[in-house]
Amino acid sequence: MVYTLTSGGIEKYSVNLLKHIDKQKFSLDFITKIDRKEFFDDQVASLGGKKIPLSSEKSSGVREMFELFWNAYKTARRGYDLAYFNLSTPAAVFKYPLICKLAGIHKIVIHSHNASEDGAGIGHSVVNYLGRAVINRISSERFACSDKAAQWMFGGKVAEQGQYTLIQNGIETVKYTYNKEKREKIRKELNIGRDHLVLGHVGRFAEQKNHEFLIAIMKEISKIDTKAVLLLIGVGEKFGSIQSLVHEYGLNDRVRFMGETDRVADLMQAMDVFVLPSHFEGLPVVAIEAQASGLKCVLSSNISLEADVTGNVSFLDLNLGPKKWANFIDEVRGYQRQDTSKAICDAQYDIRETTRLVEKKLTEVSRF
Structure with a gap:
């Protein structure tokens, strides 16, 4: 049920x-x-x-x-x-x-x-x-x-x-496995350049997911990299207020609202860093999907350490604030993305x- x-x-x-x-x-x-x-x-x-x-x-x-x-x-x-x-x-x-x-x-x-x-x-x-x-x-x-x-x-x-x-x-591991050709195709479709930093988030627009903090991170990231883009996938009761916050911060051309879509796997190919600053989670499916896509993941320390199944996950305290989160994301963005499907399967996910x-x-x- x-x-x-x-x-x-x-x-x-x-x-x-x-x-x-x-x-x-x-x-x-x-x-x-x-x-x-x-x-x-x-x-x-x-x-x-x-x-x-x-x-x-x-x-x-x-x-x-x-x-x-x-x-x-x-x-x-x-x-x-x-x-x-x-x-x-x-x-x-x-x-x-x-x-x-x-x-x-x-x-x-x-x-x-x-x-x-x-x-x-x-x-x-x-x-x-x-x-x-x-x-x-x-x-x-x-x-x-x-x-x-x-x-x-x-x-x-x-x-x-x-x-x-x-x-x-x-998760359906094969569906999410990193594919360089698909990544380039999706980025071209979204009109995102090869050198643009793309952050991603998948989740319901609700208090639990802490979108306000995520937008504040993006505000700080945009000061470091004026080409950076944030893809937000999902819908929910706070959708309108988050749109207003994006407008208030002057990030309309930096934040893209992708809505409710069955193309999460494709969109993850286009991302560089997956960010999940939730106040709490059980063990988020999207974090496993992101890792299956070979993404570097930056998660709130409120999330169980069990969420790291590939070694590509970092946990940060929300009390560090958006600026330190942004600086950390900028530091780790240059990692070598790889096929992590074996690690996902070995961990029985x-x-x-x-x-x-x-x-x-x-x-x-x-x-x-």
Whole structure:
């Protein structure tokens, strides 16, 4: 179950799983929140998956809440063998996972994809604390993309005792492998010169991703290199405010908003340095994709060290400020880009390896 089929990391992981899973053994339905056209709809349909929305786009308020919970209950009563939830917060268990349990689905898989949340106050902390207790009681299997994500979703004791399965955020390695000819082609298409420094970022425009800091970095970079370009891939609630900030800093010709696109792999070929100054992450899929593309990656130190699987990753503290980040990026820009596909596969981050492990664990869960 995913809440949307937009272009986010959880959604991409879910669709990649559908693409590579053994369809002779597994049938996947995607239960989403709202009935509307979304980024991955066509791909899910072409892969034989089924999308089941719980409420209409026109619903709101109490009516929407009633539709969501009632339809979730009815859907859960259709005779599913197990329910697989990709969650970002422990509190989310009080919505659809608990409903599915009450509706009679006894096999519940909880997969943690995050390590914190935006603006969590005391109230949120209490609900998350209670959520961990419920998760550990109703879940038949626990997955996490990193140790930090396991601690966040299941609690320190469960993580320390290894009572979860580490599921790597597998990617389609071949799709991202560095290709010099493709890089030149994409740069030409984007009208970017060979000697231009290109920074890149992929992520939802939200507080978690810290776009304001990224734009401030670009402001400092532009003082060092007037030809530098920043490619921003994604959409989200802060899209408009970030556009305004770019205009305020006079970076309109330096920052390019690429929107929601299925060409992430191609655009990464055109980049030189991938920058991810997030406030928190589980283990970002985009960081693995960037490394698979042979890119030098500069990530926030808030991100798990597990994200470095090629040795091409540097972690910087956000407290250093945008200027020091910019200076560091300028220092590392001259690296020799190489094919890192073997390192990605050796670290078991290829989606085929991930899928085989998920298949194995789901089969084990369904037997008991």
